Amino acid sequence: MHSVLDKALNQIGQIIVGNPQALRLALCCLLAKGHLLIEDLPGVGKTTLAHALARVLGLEFNRIQFTSDLLPADIIGVSIFEQQSNRFRFQPGPIFASVVLADEINRATPKAQSALLEAMEERQVTNDGETHRLPQPFFVIATQNPRHQIGTFPLPESQLDRFLMRIELGYPGRKAERGLLTGGDRRTMLSDLQPTLSGPSLLKLQQRVDDIRTSTALLDYVQDIIEATRRHPDFNGGLSPRAGLGLLRSARAWALMEGRDMVLPEDVQTVLEPVANHRLQANEQAATVADQIRSLSQSVAVA
Amino acid sequence: MDFGLPTLDPPRLDHRTRNGFLFVAALVAGGHSMRIPLWLVLIVAVLFVWHYLITHHAWKLPGKMTRLGITLVLTLVTLKYYGTLFGRDAGMGFLVLLLGLKFLEFRTTRDGAVIIFLCYFLMLGGFLFDQSLWVSVYMVIVAWLATTVLIQMVAPSGQSNRYRLKLSGQLLISALPLALLLFLFFPRIQGNLWGLPSDAYSGLMGLSDSMSPGSISNLSSSDEVAFRVEFEGQPPPPKQRYWRAIVLSKTDGKTWSQADRGGPVEHRFRPMGTPVFYTITLEPHNKRWLFALDLPASQPEGTQLEPGYVLRAKDNVVQRYRYSLQSYPWYHTGKLSRKQRELNLELPKDFSPRVKNLVAAWRANNLNDQGIIRSALDYYRDKGFTYTLSPPLLRGDPVEQFLFESRRGYCEHYASSFVSLMRAAGIPSRVVTGYQGGEHNDAGNYYIVTQADAHAWAEVWLRQRGWVRVDPTAVVAPERIEYGIDAVRRLLGRGTLLGQLDAPALLRALKLNIPAQVWRNMGLYWDAMNNAWHHWVLDFNQQRQLKLMQWLGFRNPTWADLAVVLIGGFMLFALVVTTIILRRRQGTDPVVKIYNRFCKKLVRTNIRRLPWEGPQDFCNRAIIAQPGLGKDIQSIINQYIDIRYRGENDKTRINRFKKRVYNFRID
Amino acid sequence: MLGRHKLYMLPTRLGMILSVVLFAMLLASVNYNNSLAFLFTFLLSAMAFVSMLYTHRNLAGLELQAGPCEPVFAGELAHFTVVLTNNSALPKVALRLHHRGKEVVRCDVQAGTSQSAMVPVPASQRGRLKIPEMVFSSDFPLGIFFSWSKKLKLDQHCLVYPRPIGELPFSFVLNRQRYQDRGTRTEGDDFLGLRAYRPGDPPRHIHWKAVARGQVLLTKEFGGAGQDTVNLDWDLLGDMDKEARLSQLCRWVVDAHNADLHYSLHLPGINLPVDHGDTHQRRCLNRLALY
Known part of the structure; x- marks a missing residue:
């Protein structure tokens, strides 16, 4: 694995214990210039993860707590009338940061949600006809409580497509839980983290993702996978072309993290589940989407 | 029903493409810069720089009236300088000016294409002045770059410069067979279509038909080649290498000149000893005289002997001319008439x-x-x-x-x-x-006679x-x-x-130091290459075409025969090139077949690859199950990954992989 | 699949200009009887000829499929996705997609990959919008030959919903039904969001802060006191013609969905029971589009 990324992951791994794969996927998503959706119960460390990621990568971090009375202006910012200059001046909102944690996104109204999602998609914000570019890199981590909780506005399917990956942190294992219970205070540990990367070097890494080779054989495989999702009887509709592109990008980023200069089918298999699980809807009688995806990837032959 | 689809703007030419145009135009104009007046070079350079500034500072192109004014003034100045805008020298000067002016209205892709086409024409113009190997190589490179720029204009995004350079190179190379076919069989006409302008052969140097003090010493510093000689058999010693051309009998005390024609031609002489056979390749000098060793005994076709045992061509020699002769170094010319x-x-x-x-x-x-x-x-x-x-x-x-x-x-x-x-x-x-005299060229086994040898x-x-x-x-x-x-x-x-010096001392004095020796030899090799270039390419003319046709079996070739050969050759070319270029580049990958064979071999050790298993996963699993074979498995699968997933699928790699799998044995 | 028999080719205007230049070059070569000039002229002519094959090759073996298209409302642009698949081992460069001589897409497709491109088509009428016939072309590499495919009919539709306009505000249905069903009702106190002000909105719901900032009038929407249930009924709009009714119903469906209400839709012969959410909205809009 890439040594700088390795170091960063090690550092975060000391704080978020018990689920190294989720950490790696989160980093992979960032390298692939995508946005991340974490779906889990409160208190499993979503906020800490976002915070730690921003700190280790040396990026600016903002947190937006989504509530039902959150207005779009609370996210993107407002124009304020300035008496001296007799003009409106744009006051950037909390979205102007490299890592933005949108906490409990399903608690806000669809209006507020779509303001965030539009900014994510376009990487810019338009206010009063003026366009403001968001910083580079720009990475949104949204957290969402599972849907069966009361008083929430679940994100519509079309909006879910804007997130490159969705991961679950889950409860830590017994051993990891013990570490949590006996170890130091997470907040102090957070502030002790040393940045191993910086914005510009992260951008460079993101560019290197583009240089990872994808042979025709691999592209054939990716297309086979995508077509399989479209044909699969247990899903309502398959992966969109946008999702396909996201899958390939994520596989590239994963290959970079594995220290390779080309993508292997294994990389595609690894990132398929987080990339596809929020985009595919299983029929009622089917088992969980994750299981479905696993069986699907085993139905496509690798040559 | 018209859907009224929104249309795209016409493609815009970005900075990099425009820089490419400027670069190629500068190379082309630079090739002509020695032949056109300095003020014109400067004006064109200013026009290029102006365009560069326009693109890089997003200035506006000059308006129509400004453009018209500049064009008119500069055209008049050029006309005044040359006296005409046609002919070789003035024409090329004017076209270089137009190339510069075209950049003032370089907006669309069509302007860009016109610039490239103008460059093509100017490259051809360069050949009218200089056909040396050096210039040809330069022009081919410039043509290659110009075509690359044209491709970049058509396809501005998405592909790398390397891809474009490769593609234009491919285009030129795949065009070469057809170009050669046309070169060999396109009917050649001896003579000109509209008469050559008077400046067509200016600037050729050589002997003049009279001699006054200083007329030959002028030439003593020129290394320009006068002609080259190949001897058959033993060449004569230096003191017999007198190449006669002009006999001067009349004098006014200062200047010597040729006698008026008339009187019987005294070209008979009694040869003695053995003759020398040789072939001369004469550089054009725009005069009729031909050079021959004392004294010529034969008369090639198209030449005549004139008083004074000198050989003359029928017309002025304006192209390289090759003729074979026979001379007797020893002779007796007999009586002298009273006249x-x-x-x-x-x-x-x-x-x-x-x-x-x-x-x-x-x-x-x-x-x-x-x-x-x-x-x-x-x-x-x-x-x-x-x-x-x-x-x-x-x-x-x-x-x-x-x-x-x-x-x-x-x-x-x-x-x-x-x-x-x-x-x-x-x-x-x-x-x-x-x-x-004449200097021997070891590289080509011929003698070079330069103007300095006059x-x-x-x-x-x-x-x-x-x-x-x-x-x-x-x-x-x-x-x-x-x-x-x-x-x-x-x-x-x-x-x-x-x-003053005796022979050994002279040789010692004349010995060159090593760098000079190397330099001299390089010069000789270069001349030998140039000579071959001249012989095989530049001197191809109607006669050689005729001979080629006769060699192909046409007794009395006509234009119709040439057309038959051209069309036949063209069809063959089209067939071959079409198959090569349009061949389908796909099909089942033989590499996969080899990999499958390897997996089959592993089945015997109870390692079965799952159909969805990627190569790296399979490799890791197999090594754990069969640590003894670990090294082999690792290296074979790595080769497979390199070929199939890293895209390094050249033939040698595939063959090596095939051999490796074939030799893989489980004991 | 664009087979060989389906491609046409003609020289472009640039090709014509080049042929004139080449002819001039040939004349100069003949006149000066200059071998190298001949060779150069022939080399360029041969290159122009060979480029024809390259132009053909650049389009041969290209596969075109239409992808799905997100439904749109009438009056919007439908974005059809077309997927270009390059099965060959060579990149396809400077491709253009035309409709009736108008260029709508320009793209390159790398070797062995697919490239999707969006073709925007104005959707003027509700119903099914067929993807227009497309023609592919390219003048790669030298711009002197232009090759194009025959008109390609693609099997893809876009669903166009009625234009969501209508003079009657949503409150019209709400109010009528509230009075009809349950008498007076509070509007609830959960903030739903903002929408443009419509005449008749209660002044206390106007977002005054925004007005103070000089923005347009916005109305705060509230809801959530229990579930609102609305019946969107064809018969509510007694004196309108068919299209106007569909547009009105469409607007209501959109409004109801945005307010996250539970609603039902009744058209003659069609009854969609009370429900809410994306799927329900889509189902309702489909019916309106195809009615």
Whole structure:
């Protein structure tokens, strides 16, 4: 694995214990210039993860707590009338940061949600006809409580497509839980983290993702996978072309993290589940989407 | 129903593409910069820089009226300078100007294409001036770049520069067979379509048809090739390598010129000994004369022998001309007609009495003709005459001045004064000009005769032997004859007196140091390559085309036959190129078959690859299950990954992989 | 699949200009009887000829499929996705997609990959919008030959919903039904969001802060006191013609969905029971589009 990324992951791994794969996927998503959706119960460390990621990568971090009375202006910012200059001046909102944690996104109204999602998609914000570019890199981590909780506005399917990956942190294992219970205070540990990367070097890494080779054989495989999702009887509709592109990008980023200069089918298999699980809807009688995806990837032959 | 789809803006030319255009245009205009006046070069350079600034500072292109004004003024200036806008020199100058002006209205892709096409035409224009190998290589590279820029304009995004360079290279290379076919079989017409403008062959240098002091020493510094000679068999020694071209019998005391034509042609002579066979490739000099070793005994087709045993072409030689000859170094020319005798004894009326007295003194010693010749040569040897490349200017009677006062001169001084002496003594004699010597090129096994080898010598008529060549220069500067003009230049440059050193000392003095030797050899190799280039490409003409057709089996080839060959060849070319270019590049991957065979071999050790298992996962699993085979499995699968997933699928790699799998055994 | 038999080719205007230049070059070569000039002229002519094959190759073996298209409302642009698949081992460069001589897409497709491109088509009428016939072309590499495919009919539709306009505000239905069903009702106190002000909105719901900032009038929407249930009924709009009714119903469906209400839709012969959410909205809009 890439040594700088390795170091960063090690550092975060000391704080978020018990689920190294989720950490790696989160980093992979960032390298692939995508946005991340974490779906889990409160208190499993979503906020800490976002915070730690921003700190280790040396990026600016903002947190937006989504509530039902959150207005779009609370996210993107407002124009304020300035008496001296007799003009409106744009006051950037909390979205102007490299890592933005949108906490409990399903608690806000669809209006507020779509303001965030539009900014994510376009990487810019338009206010009063003026366009403001968001910083580079720009990475949104949204957290969402599972849907069966009361008083929430679940994100519509079309909006879910804007997130490159969705991961679950889950409860830590017994051993990891013990570490949590006996170890130091997470907040102090957070502030002790040393940045191993910086914005510009992260951008460079993101560019290197583009240089990872994808042979025709691999592209054939990716297309086979995508077509399989479209044909699969247990899903309502398959992966969109946008999702396909996201899958390939994520596989590239994963290959970079594995220290390779080309993508292997294994990389595609690894990132398929987080990339596809929020985009595919299983029929009622089917088992969980994750299981479905696993069986699907085993139905496509690798040559 | 019209959907009223929104249309895209026409593609815009970005900075990088425009820079490419400027680069190519600068290369093309630069190729012409030596031939067009400096002010024009500067104007075009300013136009290029202007366009560069316009694109890089997002300035506006000049308006229509400004453009029109600039164009009109510059065209008039050019017209005033050249007097015309047509013909080779003025035409190319004008086109270079147009190339610069086109950048002022370079907006659309069509303007861009016109710029490239103009560049193509200017490259062709370059060939009208210079067809050397050097220029050709330069032009091919520029044409390649120009085509690349054209491709970049058509497809501005998405592909790398390397891809575009490769593609335009491919285009040019795949066009080569068809170009050769057309080159060989496109009907050639001898002659011109509309008559050549007067400037077509200006700037060619060489001998002139008269000789006055200084006319040959002008050439002594020019390394331009006059002609090249290939000998069949043993080449004659240096002192026999006199290439005659012009016989000068008339003089007014200063200038020597050819006699008027008329009288019977005295081209018969009695050859003695064995002849020398050789082929001359003459560089165009825009004159009729051809060069031949003393004395030519054959007459190639299209040439004629004229008085003085000189060979003439039917028309001025404006293209490289190749002819084969046979000469006899030893000969007897027989009797001299009365008319000829009178012609070759003529002296100006006011001929110097001082010279007459000198000759009279020799005669008084009752010497015969040969004795007189010897006395004259002794006079040069003993009275302090020196050979110099920069003779002093002579006033008054040049012969008298030279013989009694300056005593420093070049071959033309010696030849003309010697002939004057002989005529004063009543011996028929004349001046011959041409070239002497020639340098051997080991790389091509031929002799190069340059303009610097231009020479003048004398011929005297003796009753017993007919015309005999006498070279008074050889008395003063034997090195000139034995080692060539280059040796003389080097010796004089070092301050060595000519005619003083013995042979070993001379050789030592002439030995080159190693860098100079290497430089000289490189020059010779380059000349040999150029010569081959000339022979095989540039000199292809109607006759050679005719021969080629005859070789193909057409007895009396007509234009219709050429058309048949052209069309047949074209169809063959189209068939071959179409199959190559349009072949489908896909199909089942043989690499996968080899990999499957490898997996089958592993089944025997109870490792079965799952159909969805990627190569790396399979490799890891197999190594854990069969640590003994770990190394082999690892290396084979790594090869497979490199070929199939890293895209390094060249033939040698695939073959190596195949062999490796084939040799893989489980014991 | 664009087979070989389906491609056409003609020289472009640039090709014509080049042929004139080449002819001039040939004349100059003949006149000066210059071998190298001949060779150069022939080389360029041969290159122009060979480029024809490259132009053909650049389009041969290209596969075109239409992807799905997100439904749109009438009056919007439908974005059809077309997927270009390059099965060959060479990149396809400077491709253009035309409709009736108008260029709508320009793209390159790398070797062995697919490239999707969006073709925007104005959707003027509700119903099914067929993807227009497309023509592919390219003048790669030298711009002197232009090759194009025959008109390609693609099997893809876009669903176009009625234009969501209508003079009657949503409150019209709400109010009528509230009075009809349950008498007066509070509007609830959960903030739903903002929408443009419509005449008749209660002043206390106007977002005054925004007005103070000089923005347009916005109305705060509230809801959530229990579930609102609305019946969107064809018969509510007695005196309108068919299209106007569909547009009105469409607007209501959109409004109801945005307010996250539970609603039902009744058209003659069609009854969609009370429900809410994306799927329900889509189902309702489909019916309106195809009615």
